[in-house]
Amino acid sequence: MAPLESARRRPAHRTHRVALLLITLVAGLGVLPGVAVAAPGAQLNAADMTLLNGVRLAGLWEMPAGQMAAEKGQSARVRQIGAEISRQHGVLDQLVVDAANKLGATLPTDPTTEQKGWLAEMQNSTGARFDQIFVTRLRVAHGKIFPVIGAIRASTRDATVRKLADAANKFVSDHMAMLESTGLVRWQQLPPAALPPAQSDSLVAAAAANVGSGGRGAEVSTTVVWLVFLVALGTGGIATYRILRRS
Numbered sequence: 001m002a003p004l005e006s007a008r009r010r011p012a013h014r015t016h017r018v019a020l021l022l023i024t025l026v027a028g029l030g031v032l033p034g035v036a037v038a039a040p041g042a043q044l045n046a047a048d049m050t051l052l053n054g055v056r057l058a059g060l061w062e063m064p065a066g067q068m069a070a071e072k073g074q075s076a077r078v079r080q081i082g083a084e085i086s087r088q089h090g091v092l093d094q095l096v097v098d099a100a101n102k103l104g105a106t107l108p109t110d111p112t113t114e115q116k117g118w119l120a121e122m123q124n125s126t127g128a129r130f131d132q133i134f135v136t137r138l139r140v141a142h143g144k145i146f147p148v149i150g151a152i153r154a155s156t157r158d159a160t161v162r163k164l165a166d167a168a169n170k171f172v173s174d175h176m177a178m179l180e181s182t183g184l185v186r187w188q189q190l191p192p193a194a195l196p197p198a199q200s201d202s203l204v205a206a207a208a209a210n211v212g213s214g215g216r217g218a219e220v221s222t223t224v225v226w227l228v229f230l231v232a233l234g235t236g237g238i239a240t241y242r243i244l245r246r247s
Contacts, residue, residue, distance in 0.1 A: 044103060048161045051152045052100055054145055055168050056107045059093035061115035062086070062138060068122050069134045078131045081178040085138070092171050099164045135184040142176045143190065 062085060069082020100107045111119070118137050125133050149172060153165035179185060 044105065044158060044161070047152050048156050048158055049105065051149065051156075051161060051165060051168070052096060052103075052105055053108055054148065055092060055096040055164065056100075057112060057115065058141065058145060059089045059096070060108065061111040061119055062141070063089045063093070064119055065122060065134065065138065068119075069130075072126065072130055073134065074127045074131050075182065077182050078134060078184075081182065082134065085175050085178065088171055088175070092168060095164060095167050099160050102160055103158070131182070132184055135179050135182050136186070139176060139179045139185050140190065142172050142179070146172050146176070 064086075066082045066084075066086025066089065070079050070086065071082075073079040073082055097107065099105075110116075122130060122133055122137070146169075149165050149169050153162060153169065156162055156165070
């Protein structure tokens with residue numbers, strides 16, 4: 001082979017290798033289980049995804065919970081708010097699905113094991129016991145996600161996430177008021193309010209950590225965010241168990 005011909009082929013060969021590498025990387029992102037892939041130009045971080053996933057998961061268990069309350073609640077008020085909470089979560093669920101589609105993010109399709117356990121607990125209860133479980137479970141869950149929504153709304157760089165946070169904030173606030181109107185909320189037994197200490201790695205601090213050195217988005221570990229989120233849910237679960245055990 002002539003030296004000139006060989007020199008011409010080397011750049012083409014390198015270009016081909018780079019193209020194959022890019023294709024392999026894109027394909028790898030597509031098959032990673034449970035990974036949400038943001039659309040080009042999106043500025044999502046772990047806290048943003050926590051909001052998308054949290055809103056979606058709330059709808060997946062609270063819609064059937066509300067339907068159960070509408071059908072088997074002992075008091076007329078519980079039946080009324082059960083139907084309304086289920087309906088409103090249907091609206092909110094469509095909003096989060098639309099946001100995820102716009103951002104190219106993957107959402108959960110099933111409630112968590114813990115949430116399925118709450119639904120089973122409601123299914124197996126009747127009368128006043130059902131009403132108490134329904135109000136307690138939903139009020140604790142709403143109280144846990146409410147500050148998360150505010151923290152992410154305050155710090156996210158993405159306009160779609162801000163819009164979703166605004167909608168979720170209103171729905172959650174309204175749902176807490178509805179649940180409280182039943183008179184079944186046991187205030188003294190709710191989990192105490194907790195603010196993250198300075199330099200904390202808590203979810204609220206992680207949500208605020210969007211800006212790093214040089215104005216670039218700070219890298220936030222998804223594992224850390226979900227771990228803190230699950231710890232918060234666990235705390236709420238323990239408090240709920242104590243409330244229900246005393247009823």
